[in-house]
Amino acid sequence: MVRFLRPLLRGTTYTRLLHLWVPMLVVSVWALIDDTKLWVPAAVLVPVGFIPAVRTGEGVQARLLLTPGSEDSAFSVAPSATWRDRLRTVVWLELRMLLGALTTGVCVWLPILTVELVRLALGHRIGDIPVLRDAAPHWAYALLAPLPLLAAYGAVVGLGVLATAGARAFLGPSAVERLSALEERTEQLLERNRVARELHDSIGHALTVAVVQAGAARAANSPEFTDRALTAIEETGRAALEDLERVLGVLREAERPLSSRPTLTDADRLLESARASGSKIDAEITGPVEALPGPVSREGYRILQEALTNVLRHAGAVPARVRVEVADGALTLEVRNPLPDGRRVTPGRGSGLRGIRERAALLGGRAHTGPDEAGDWQVRVELPPG
Template sequence: MPRILAPLFDSATYARWLHLVIGLVFVGVVLMVYPGIEGWSRAELLARAVPVDAALLGLAALVPAMRRAEGVQARLLLVPDREQDIAVEPARSWADRRRTAAWLVGRVALGGLVGGASVLVPAAVLDLVARPEHGVFGLRSGGPGWAPLLAPVLLFALGWLVVWAGRLQLAMAVRLLAPSAAERLAAAELRAERLLERNLLARELHDSIGHALTVTVLQAGAAREVGDPAFAAKALEVIEETGRRAMDDLERTLALLRDPGDHGSTGGTGSGADARERPGIDRLPALFETARAAGSPVEALIDTPSGGLPGVLSREGYRIVQEGVTNALKYAPGEPISIRIAVRDGSLELRCANALRPHALRPPGARPHGAPARSGGPPRRGGKGLRGIHERAVLLGGEATAGAESGEWVLAVRIPLRLGG
């Protein structure tokens, strides 16, 4: 019994009922204009009104915005399980217009049927209660005895007519107003673009904050072990500078999250620079100084064109080198770090190498000493930073390798200057 009565008290049923009744309103307006409602039988009215209704609806479907309007209305009143099953985009092709025309004709026909029943059945129920001896729908009761008992049956039947008509209307909307193949492709591309943006922000935070925390931990530990006030003061200075840069990076990321569509200047906070401006290769000397202050000698050779690199290459190159230096500080603290950045054969080549301690922890995904470096591909497990480097290189049409070579951990990245080449 609850399964039979529950749909009759569902709010979605009445929202769909309203959507259906709108179809009757359209039919009524057309009838009043042509051929008029006086002097015609019901069969004659239908014979004259149906072609006119169909023609008007077909013309309305030619307007691109009609598909959008019908989609928005269907989402609001038909209460679909998934709103994305019904498109809210204007018609862009003749196939869209044909489906919109079929939807309009079907919607008005079904709405006219349910709307007519919604008017006739309540009127018949009132007649049964007020004048039971007259019967209903042409049926004579012969007396007032059984006629009022028919009233709840009629109302129940009307309720379930609305339920089934609403479900049918929803099925029609999902079928005829569904996104086209081009719209589904565009939606998939948008989801992929947003996923890439989220991955970019995740990589930015991992690289920047991870580097800052690594340097902070190393400096604090060294200051505690050495116990020299001058060394401790220098360590605190490095921690302060590293934390300030991390705060700038965090502000840039938060600015993108607040307004991802605007890449202009916001004035920012912290150092006062543009909150959206990401560091490039020209900022690497400061990074190397931080590593040296943490106790790891850095030998760097940067050979790039005098005119500079394309912005995206410079920014991604900085993050790649930053991750390489962070790994060296984390897994081989105090060991020399060798950095080589050069442009050769139309590509930007970056190489970061550091000596491996025999008993030091290897970076996640690293092979034992003497094992060949992996050719392409991120580590099989762990190593989020190395996976991030691989993703950065691949997105720019390049490649990245990382592994142990002759007692050194070597990170090598090659990215074409012509992106995607």
């Protein structure tokens, strides 16, 4: 019994009823003009449904009245973009009017039938309703009086469910809109991955430099070296704070110009930071780096940053060779360093190296990370033109 009466306590039942009544307002107005041609409103809906903005209005009404309070995205609120969408809107408008007519009939005539049954039970004759016109008054009709109300209750709930299903079928996103939503979702996931990589590369680099510098200063026990180490830690920390603020701006969806992101033209900052940490960097940059496309140059900077961070983190203050070459719009970036104590290791599976490979793959390039035949650790990335 509780389950049967539960729809009475739901606001959705009444908002759906309102949604089904709305088309009947137009029919009621037309009935005052000419009640012999009630088919005219239904005919007018055909050209109306081909108006692109009508689909937006129907979608908004469906969200507000058929599924109120929910995050249901089954109803599109975009204007009709294709003739198929327009035709679906026309079918929905006709279906909505049909369901509205049924709902209005149920809500009007079934309660009237209940009233007339009560009158029969009280001894009155019924002359207006054909079903009860020849019925003789009897108290037993009082037992039948609740049945039309129960039927009206079930019909209202059922027609509301049917209207919601029809709206999902005819007002749902088209194939083009589903593809667009999927692309938008993919872009959001890529952006989250990019933010995660930005944090890993920038903050990881700064912390690595700080740890290495602090350890070296303690071992050196030299005031001059300690002063240089503190300066390097300060500069690296300040740069990391700038990167952190920028990344947090992305998380807050703040509009930041792409020009504020570091590119390979700022590679000297990374190289000087690594040198200040005690590593001997042999760098060679050839070609028009400033002519690289923005995405390539920005991702190249982060790849170089992660590669240098790995050198300091895993090999320490060892000599490293950095080669950046730009030729015909393509970028080749290579970082090599000897493994400490001649140890050989297998290619890493950490998030840093994985981030390098992901960055390269997103730009249509390729990345190789791991020891080479000479026993050095190598990070080599090739990014195609454009």
